[in-house]
Each structure stands twice: as C-alpha cells, then as structure tokens.
Amino acid sequence: MMMTENPERGDGVRPVLSVRDLTVQVATTEGGKTVLDSLSFDLRLGETLALAGESGSGKSMTALAIMGLLPKPMARITAGAIRLGDRDLTELTETDYREIRAKRIAMIFQEPMTSLNPLMTVERQLCEVLLAHEICSRRDAPKRALQLLKDVRLTEPERRLKQFPHELSGGMRQRVMIAIALACDPEILIADEPTTALDVTVQAEILDLIRQLQHVHGTAVLMITHDMGVVAEMADRVILLREGRQEEAAPVRKLFAEPRTAYAAALLAAVPRLGEAPERPAKPQAQKLVEVDDLTVRFDVTGGLLNRTVARLHAVEGVSFHIRAGETLALVGESGSGKSTIGKALLGLVPWDGSIRIDGQQTQGRSRSAMRPVLRKIQMVFQDPGASLDARMTVGDQVVEPLKVHGLAKGSELTDRAEWLFRRVGLSADMLKRYPHEFSGGQRQRVCIARALSLSPQVIVADESVSALDVSVQAQVLDLLQELQDEDALSYLFISHDMAVVERVADRVMVMRLGQVMEEGRRDDVLHDPRHPYTQRLLSAVPVPDPTRVRQTVDVAIGKEPNSPIYPVGEHPDRFALEELKAGHRVALPD
Numbered sequence: 326m327m328m329t330e331n332p333e334r335g336d337g338v339r340p341v342l343s344v345r346d347l348t349v350q351v352a353t354t355e356g357g358k359t360v361l362d363s364l365s366f367d368l369r370l371g372e373t374l375a376l377a378g379e380s381g382s383g384k385s386m387t388a389l390a391i392m393g394l395l396p397k398p399m400a401r402i403t404a405g406a407i408r409l410g411d412r413d414l415t416e417l418t419e420t421d422y423r424e425i426r427a428k429r430i431a432m433i434f435q436e437p438m439t440s441l442n443p444l445m446t447v448e449r450q451l452c453e454v455l456l457a458h459e460i461c462s463r464r465d466a467p468k469r470a471l472q473l474l475k476d477v478r479l480t481e482p483e484r485r486l487k488q489f490p491h492e493l494s495g496g497m498r499q500r501v502m503i504a505i506a507l508a509c510d511p512e513i514l515i516a517d518e519p520t521t522a523l524d525v526t527v528q529a530e531i532l533d534l535i536r537q538l539q540h541v542h543g544t545a546v547l548m549i550t551h552d553m554g555v556v557a558e559m560a561d562r563v564i565l566l567r568e569g570r571q572e573e574a575a576p577v578r579k580l581f582a583e584p585r586t587a588y589a590a591a592l593l594a595a596v597p598r599l600g601e602a603p604e605r606p607a608k609p610q611a612q613k614l615v616e617v618d619d620l621t622v623r624f625d626v627t628g629g630l631l632n633r634t635v636a637r638l639h640a641v642e643g644v645s646f647h648i649r650a651g652e653t654l655a656l657v658g659e660s661g662s663g664k665s666t667i668g669k670a671l672l673g674l675v676p677w678d679g680s681i682r683i684d685g686q687q688t689q690g691r692s693r694s695a696m697r698p699v700l701r702k703i704q705m706v707f708q709d710p711g712a713s714l715d716a717r718m719t720v721g722d723q724v725v726e727p728l729k730v731h732g733l734a735k736g737s738e739l740t741d742r743a744e745w746l747f748r749r750v751g752l753s754a755d756m757l758k759r760y761p762h763e764f765s766g767g768q769r770q771r772v773c774i775a776r777a778l779s780l781s782p783q784v785i786v787a788d789e790s791v792s793a794l795d796v797s798v799q800a801q802v803l804d805l806l807q808e809l810q811d812e813d814a815l816s817y818l819f820i821s822h823d824m825a826v827v828e829r830v831a832d833r834v835m836v837m838r839l840g841q842v843m844e845e846g847r848r849d850d851v852l853h854d855p856r857h858p859y860t861q862r863l864l865s866a867v868p869v870p871d872p873t874r875v876r877q878t879v880d881v882a883i884g885k886e887p888n889s890p891i892y893p894v895g896e897h898p899d900r901f902a903l904e905e906l907k908a909g910h911r912v913a914l915p916d
Contacts (some may be wrong), residue, residue, distance in 0.1 A: 329861065329871065335375060336521075338366055339369075340367035340369050341368060341369060341370050341409070341410065341512050341513060341545050342367070342368040342391070342405075342407070342408070342409055342430075342513055342545065342547075343366075343367050343406075343407075344364060344365055344366050344367075344387075344391070344405070344406070344407050344408075345365050345406045345407075346363045346365055346404060346405040346406070347361060347363070347364045347365070347387070347390060347402065347404075347405035347406075347407060348361060348362055348363055348364075348403050348404040349361035349383075349386055349395065349400060349401070349402055349403065349569075350392055350400070350401060350403050351399055351400045352398065352399050352400075355534065357403075359403075359569060360383055360386050360400070360467075360569050361383040361387060361390070361569045362569045362570045363387050363405070363407075363571075364383070364387060364405075364564075364566075364569075364570075364571055365569070365571075366574070366913075368513065368545045368547060368575075369545060370512065370543050370544070370545050371397075371539065371543045371544070372545055372546070372561050373539070373545075373546040373548055373559050373560050373561050373562075374545075374546070374547055374548065374560065374562050374563075374564065375548045375549075375550060375555075375556045375559065375560035375562070375563045375564070375577070376388075376547065376548070376549045376550075376552060376564050376566060377549075377551065377553065377563055377564070377565050377566070378551065378565055378566035378572070378592075378795070379462045379550065379551065379568055379592075379767075379795040379797055380765045380766050380767030380768060380798055381675070381765045381767070381768065381795060381796075381868045382566040382567050382568060382569065383433065383566050383568075383570075384517075384549045384550075384551075384566055384568040385517055385518075385549060385765065386400070386569075387549070387566075388432060388515045388517050388547070388549055390402055390407065390548075391407055391430065391515065392426060392430060392432055392515065393414060393417065393419070393425075393426070394424075396762070401523065402415050403869065405517075409425065409429060409430065409513075414549055416647055418844065420667075421682060423457075423851070424458075425485060427454055427457075427458060427479075427505075427506070427509045427511065428458045428509040428511060429511055429512050429513065430511055430513045430515065431506035431507065431509065431511040431513070431514055431515070432504075432506060432509075432514075432515040432516075432517065432573070432886040433499070433502050433503055433506050433514070433515070433516045433517060433519045434502065434517055435517045435518040435519075436496035436709055436710075436712070437490070437495070437499050437500065437501070437502045438490060438491075438495075438498060438709050438712050439709070439711040439712050440502060441498060441501065442489040442490070443489060443490055444489075445489070445490060446485075446486065446488060446489055447470075447474070447485055447488055447493075447501050448467060448470050448486035448487065448489055450501075450908065451466075451469075451470035451473060451501075451504060451505060451508060452466040452467060452470055452476075452506060452860055454505055454508045454828075455469055455470065455508055456511065457510075457667075457890070458508075458509050458834060460508065460509055462879050465902075466500050467486070467906040469481065469508075470486060470504075471486060473504040473505075473507065473508055473542070474486065474500075474504055475500070476504065476505075476507070476538070477500040477501075477503050477504045477534060478500070478534065479497060479500045479501070479504070479532070481699075482633045483754060485497065485501070485891075486571040488623040490585055493684040493896075494660040494661040495527075495660050495708070495764075496527035496530075496531070496659075496661070497660070497661075499519060499520070499527075499531060500531070500534075502519075503519075503531070503534065503535070503538075505687045507538060507542075510542060511544065512544065512545060513544065513546075513547065514535070514539070514544050514545070514546050514547070515546075515547045515549065515870060516546060516547070516548050516549065516550075517549045518549060518550055518551070519535070519548075519550075520532060520550075520552070520555060525822050525823075525824060525863055525864075525867050525868070526659050526862065526863060526866045527659060527660045527822075527867040528555075528822065528866070528868065529868070532555065532558060532559055532868070535559070536559065539741075544738070546559075548560060551794070551795035551796065552702055552868070553592070553593060553596045553796065553870045554596070554867075554868030554869060554870040555868055556577065556870075557577060557581060557868070557869065557870050557871055557872040558868050558869070558872070560577045560872075561576065561577060561581045561888065562574070562575070562576055563576075563577050563578065565580070565586075565588070565589055565590055565592070572586055572588050572589060573585055573586050573588075577872045581591045581593065581871060581872055589799075590830065591794065592797065593870070595796040595797050595800055596796050596870045597796070597799075597823070597825035597826055597828075597829055598870060599824050599825045599828055599852070599864070599867055600828075600853070601825075602828040602829045604849075605831075605832060605848065608649075608652060608832065608889035610648035610649070611649045611651055611652070611674040611814065612649065612650050613647045613648070613649050613650075613704075614648055614649065614650050614683065614684050614783055614784055614815065614816050615647060615648040615671065615681075615682070615683060615703075615784055616646045616647045616681070616682040617644065617645055617646050617647065617667075617671075617679070617680070617681050617682075618679055618680040619643050619644075619645055619668060619678075619679040619680065620638045620641055620644045620667065620677060620678075620679040620680075620681065621641060621642055621643055621644075621677065621678045621679050622641040622663070622666050622667075622675055622676070622677045622678075622840075623637050623638060623639055623640065624637070624638040624640055624647040625637055625638075626638055638668070639839075639840050640663050640666045640840050641666050641667055641670070641677075641840045642840045642841050642869070643664075643841070644663070644667065644837075644840075644841070644842055646835060646842075646845070647687075648784065648816045648817075648818060649816065650783070650814045650816055650830050651810055651811075651814035651815070651816060652816055652833070653810070653816070653819050653830050653831050653832050653833075654816075654817070654818055654819065654831070654832070654833050654834075654835060655819045655820075655827040655830065655831035655833070655834045655835070655848070656668075656818060656819065656820045656821075656837060657819060657820075657821065657822065657824070657827060657834060657835070657836055657837070657863065658833050658836055658837035658838050658863070659838060659863075661837075661838040661839075662838050662839060662840065663837055663840040663841075664820045664837055665708060665788050665820060666840075667837075668705060668786040668788050668818060669705075670785075671683070671689060671703060671784075671786055671818070672700065672703060672705055672786065673691075673696060675730055677870055679800065683699050683702055683703055683784065684699075684702055684783060686699050697731065701731055701780050701782065702784060703783065703784040703785070703786065704727075704777040704778075704780060704782040704784075704785055704786070705777060705781055705785070705786040705787075705788065706770075706773050706774050706777045706785065706786070706787045706788060706790040707773060707788055708788045708789040708792075708820075710761075710769035710772070710773045711761065711769060714761040714769060714772065715761070716761055716762060717760075718760075719757065719758050719759060719760055720756065720757060720759055720760070720761060720764070720772045721740075721743050721757030723772070723776060724743050724747070724757075724772065724775050724776045724779055725739040725740075725742060725743050725779065726776075726870070727776065727780050728779055728780065729769055729882045731780060733738070733780070740757075742779065743757055743775075744757065746775040746776075746778055746779060747775055749775065749778070749805060750771040750772075750774050750775045750778075750802065750805065751771060751798060751801050751805075752768065752771055752772070752775070753801070756768075763821070767794045767795060767798060770790065770791070770792075770794055771794070771798070771802065773790075774790060774802065778809070781813070782815075783813075783814075783815065783816060784815070784816045784817070784818070785806075785815065785816075785817050785818075786817075786818045786820070787806070787817055787818070787819050787820060787821075789820060789821060789822065789828060790802070790819075790821075791803060791821070792821070792823065803826065803829060803830060806830065807830070810830055814879070817830070819831060824852065824863070824864060824867050825867070827848075827852070828848060828852050831848045832847070832848060833845065833846065833848060833851075834846065834847075834848050834851040834852060836851065836857065836859065836860045836863065838859050843857045843859045843860060844856060844857040844859075844860050852864070861868045
C-alpha cells in the first residue's frame with residue numbers, strides 16, 4: 326500500500342514551514358565551520374519531504390535547527406529564517422520554543438534508546454508531554470497515554486505503559502517515540518532516521534504507520550534518512566544534501582529516473598539492491614571457530630506488589646549453529662526474535678544455558694579472568710553507537726581502551742594504533758580527541774567498528790554494524806570487513822535487517838523468529854528460494870529503492886489482500902504472531 330507521488334500536492338496551499346537561506350556554523354579549534362549553507366525549502370500540510378544524503382551532510386543539523394535544539398554555544402544559526410506560519414523561529418526565546426515543541430512541531434529522534442529517559446516508565450514519559458502542554462487533565466492522562474500506544478499498534482499496551490525503555494525491543498521503543506511525538510497532534514512531524522536499526526518487517530510497519538497517521542491527521546512530514554529505499558517509498562519530494570549544501574531537489578520519481586548531478590547518480594548507483602549482489606566463491610571447509618549447541622536464554626518477568634517473578638521470557642530456545650574461519654553467518658529476523666541476545670550470549674553478556682565454544686574453548690562456567698583470553702578472540706559492534714560509547718571519554722581513548730585492558734600496548738603505540746584504526750574505517754586522525762556528541766550517527770558507528778578491530782579478533786559479532794551508515798560509507802565499511810576477512814580469515818556473525826546487505830556479505834543465512842530458527846542454509850537458497858512462510862514475509866517487506874515499484878505490504882504475506890483497508894486502531898497487524906507470542910514466547914510460571 327505505497328503512497329504514489331502527486332506532483333500537484335500542496336500547490337496553492339501556503340507552506341506550514343518555510344526555511345530560507347538557513348546557515349549553521351559550529352565552533353572548532355580553527356574557528357567557525359559552516360555545516361549548513363544557505364538551505365531553503367517549503368513544507369506543506371499532508372506532504373512528505375525527504376532530506377537525504379550522506380552522513381555528515383547536514384540532515385540532522387537541519388532538524389535540530391528547526392526544533393531549536395542546536396547544542397549551544399558550540400553550534401548556532403548565523404543566517405536565514407525558519408518560518409512556522411507567521412513566526413520566525415530563529416527569533417524565539419527558549420520559553421517560546423517550549424510552547425511550540427511537541428504541540429506544533431514534533432520529532433522522532435534517530436536513537437530511541439538515548440532519547441527516552443531510562444529512569445521513567447513509558448506511561449510517565451507520555452503523561453509528561455500531555456500535562457506539559459495541557460492536552461488533558463492529570464486524571465485523564467493515563468487513559469490518553471494508553472490510547473496513544475494503541476494508536477501506534479504496540480502489542481500489550483497496558484503492560485508496556487509500566488515498562489522502562491530497556492525492557493522494550495528497538496521496534497517497540499521506536500513506536501513509543503512516535504506515540505510521544507504525536508501526543509499533541511502536531512502540524513509537522515520530523516522523522517530523523519526513524520527506521521535505521523529496525524528489521525524489515527518492523528520498518529515496513531513503522532513506515533506504514535507514519536503514512537496512515539499522516540493521512541488521518543494531515544500532518545506534514547520531514548523525513549530525514551540515508552536509506553534511498555525509504556525515500557522511494559515515502560517521499561513526495563526529495564532534497565539531496567552534500568557537505569551542508571543542497572545538491573539537488575526534485576520530485577521523488579524524477580530524482581530516481583533522471584538525476585541531474587553526478588553526485589546524485591553516484592549515490593543512487595551505490596544503493597544495494599536485493600538480487601544484484603555478485604556470487605560469493607565457495608570457501609574450503611575451514612575449522613569451526615564458533616560452535617553453539619542448544620543455546621537457551623530466558624529472562625524472568627517480574628510484577629505485582631512485591632515485584633515477584635510472574636513469567637519467564639524465552640528469548641532464545643534451543644538454537645545451534647557454527648561459524649567457520651573466514652565465514653560470515655548472517656542472522657536475520659524481526660525485532661525481539663533473539664538475534665542480539667545470541668550475540669550477547671557469545672560474549673557472556675547475558676546468562677545462558679547450553680554450550681558455546683570459541684576456537685575450541687568452552688566458555689560455560691569460566692571466571693572473569695579465565696574469559697579474558699577468550700574475549701580477545703571475539704569482539705562486538707553494538708547496535709546503538711550512541712549508547713555504547715562513553716559520553717565523557719574522547720573517542721580516541723575509547724578505541725584504545727581494549728588494548729590497555731589486555732596489556733597489549735602503551736605510550737605512543739596506543740596513538741599509532743588509534744590513528745591506523747581510524748584511517749581504516751574512513752575517519753581522520755584529527756578526530757581522535759573529539760567526544761561522541763561531536764560526531765554524526767554514522768561516524769559514531771565507525772568509531773565502534775574501529776574499537777572492535779583494536780584487538781585483532783578472530784570473530785566479530787556485528788549487530789547492525791552498518792545500519793546507521795549512508796550507502797557510500799556503508800559500501801566502504803563492507804569492503805573493509807571483506808578485506809579483513811580475506812587477509813586474516815576473520816569470521817563474522819552478521820546481524821542485520823538489511824537483506825540487500827546480507828546478500829552482499831553472507832555465506833550462510835539463519836532466519837530467526839520468537840527465539841527459534843525458522844530456516845538456515847546457503848545465502849542464495851535462503852534469499853532467492855525461501856521455503857518457510859516467515860522468510861517469504863521478511864523478503865516481501867524489503868523497501869525497494871524505486872518509486873515506480875510498489876512494495877508488498879506485510880499484510881500480503883499473512884493472508885490479507887493487497888490494498889486492503891487499514892487495520893482498526895489498536896489491533897496488531899499480525900494477529901497470528903501476537904497469539905504465538907502470548908502462547909509460546911512468554912511462558913507463565915507454575916504456582
């Protein structure tokens with residue numbers, strides 16, 4: 326159910342948001358640096374305008390400028406105007422801005438885990454927005470919060486209200502962010518990479534949800550993304566940014582069919598497309614570096630007056646697999662299927678049962694000191710770069726910290742190693758003394774990859790390691806991972822929601838759902854001739870980087886006809902999956 330482009334949309338309608346010659350500078354040791362240069366555009370009600378471009382091109386900086394959230398005094402607007410109706414937002418005080426944020430302009434931030442307050446329940450965070458803008462009374466706020474979670478089709482909304490952000494999956498946290506953004510029924514919704522780290526089915530549901538809510542409320546959407554598949558599916562018009570300047574602006578179909586600039590053509594050519602990856606040569610049967618047998622991970626669910634254990638979440642149930650030297654095993658599946666939990670179990674970051682052997686060494690029952698030599702052989706790139714980097718340490722110190730912990734280098738050796746690692750992941754050595762907040766999301770992810778490579782491990786668990794990168798940098802990082810694999814027989818457990826990327830890097834693919842393996846096999850067998858209905862459903866939800874083609878909605882794969890009516894508010898689109906979740910994934914404890 327893809328929205329088709331309407332070139333006439335908004336004609337004759339006064340823009341709800343008008344940006345003129347917007348220029349933003351940031352302070353550096355060498356003086357002011359222009360990161361956004363004379364950007365102009367209009368946004369009308371009911372329209373979706375995509376700001377696309379590479380990491381660091383100024384997309385998120387534009388959103389922060391509109392929201393009045395530029396990190397001052399480090400960054401400031403030096404020229405231009407941002408008009409919301411008759412008001413110039415650049416002239417507002419912070420007090421004035423508080424009346425506008427959430428009520429007239431709302432934003433879905435790129436990293437929901439770091440945007441939500443970890444010390445507050447979902448209910449409290451929703452109610453805080455409602456009460457701050459006097460949307461309802463304190464008595465009615467909990468009811469309104471519950472309805473908002475139903476509107477964004479969050480499963481078991483009553484239970485989710487009482488949970489904290491860390492208890493939710495990435496897709497659930499993103500739905501909570503959307504609920505908070507829509508709490509005050511704003512005129513403008515800014516979505517900053519809203520589906521970056523989500524699996525394809527949840528991504529499809531989130532995009533459909535934004536589109537449906539836009540249709541109901543007539544909201545203007547400013548979509549910020551580096552994913553050209555999302556651009557093709559969601560946008561009416563596209564502005565392509567490069568190094569802070571507008572490179573090209575056009576209706577979405579025209580941009581994809583007839584890009585005017587060489588940069589736009591090169592960017593579109595770099596977009597990975599499912600079915601176009603080159604064949605991967607067969608590899609000899611090397612030794613098994615990772616051997617997992619009957620892996621089971623369960624978490625207690627507490628509740629009640631005394632916070633007792635009332636149920637047990639079966640996150641991973643009886644999973645077995647192996648990874649050979651120089652091989653890439655891709656792990657795919659929906660949010661909450663157990664992919665990241667498996668990666669964490671390999672590094673001993675969650676309690677588990679079963680058997681895990683790394684290079685022949687059993688990890689079960691080892692003490693922390695005994696695990697240290699094993700952990701030198703396996704490292705992890707975490708899903709959320711903002712949450713996995715220490716905000717109080719420079720990125721250079723964080724990259725060399727593993728070398729210090731393991732006593733492998735000191736003094737000038739650490740600096741030399743850090744500079745080499747930064748160059749390998751496409752960052753310059755002069756960035757080593759910066760802090761995480763001074764980088765874009767994609768740059769922070771590259772820092773995390775450099776840190777994982779610091780110990781020269783044999784195995785890397787890459788949990789959505791390229792999801793935050795634009796397509797050109799993504800290609801560079803994937804080439805780097807391939808180069809390291811070829812040189813050092815490095816092995817990867819590659820966790821990803823991007824099927825086109827999986828097709829490019831994987832030797833074998835394992836599909837997971839509700840903690841169990843649905844299908845496993847050679848890359849081409851699983852991706853091009855899937856046998857399990859769930860795998861077929863995943864592949865049908867992949868966004869197509871072509872606005873002339875219609876993605877099958879998730880509905881089609883579960884028995885609904887294409888272009889069928891919208892699901893009733895509060896009803897989850899996959900009833901079968903929800904019932905299966907209740908019946909098998911979360912098991913009540915006996916009395």
